[in-house]
Amino acid sequence: MDQTNVQSLVEQVLSEYHHGGRNGLTIPIAVSARHVHLSQAHVEALFGAGYQLTHKADLSQPGQFAAEETVIIAGPKGCLERVRILGPARGESQVEISRTDAFKLGLNPPLRLSGDIKGSSPVTVIGPKGSVHLSQGLIIAQNHIHMTPEDAAAFNVEHGQCVKVKVKSERPITFENVLIRVSDRYKLEMHIDTDEGNAALISTRGEGILIPSHTPGVIHS
Incomplete structure (x- = not known):
């Protein structure tokens, strides 16, 4: 693949994340x-x-x-x-x-x-x-995302993986090292604290774009 095609693919992927992620999937965010x-x-x-x-x-x-x-x-x-x-x-x-x-x-x-x-x-x-x-x-x-196994498959992530989440707000910021927690007892939602919510201008609820990575996390039951 030549450099022009590589750059085109990178721009396409970034555009998908910017407009809601691949498959149009976003993460609901709740301020805890x-x-x-x-x-x-x-x-x-x-x-x-x-x-x-x-x-x-x-x-x-x-x-x-x-x-x-x-x-x-x-x-x-x-x-x-x-x-x-x-x-x-x-x-x-x-x-x-x-x-x-x-x-x-x-x-x-x-x-x-x-x-x-x-x-x-x-x-x-x-x-x-x-x-x-x-x-x-x-x-x-620590901020984290609750997911069902079906959600994890849709986002192509797994339990214990760390990802980035770009908040869609008047003050868009990106949280790094957000831990994925997967269980059939969960409902899809990212949890942040009030300081993080204030930084992103979210009072109670918002949404973000999940940006996958392959960084392992540490899960404690």
């Missing part, structure tokens, strides 16, 4: 605000013995919901009030915040995939009936 996942033991420590979280609204991922209950997150320099709990209860408690939130708390949590809390930052969670000090569990969540 600060939130808490609690173990059942910690639910009871904060709200009382035998307490069960109250369903407020379904989330986009099947089986997940926003609870009516909120808590206070406390650090050495300040607090974050009315932080929403997401249900159902998990095996381990975890708090996900933005970098801006971390400055207010006076803490330095690592950037991690949700569920990867080993060695992460300590934090205190305060409820109406008590408080819990987590020796680890505070993280800044």
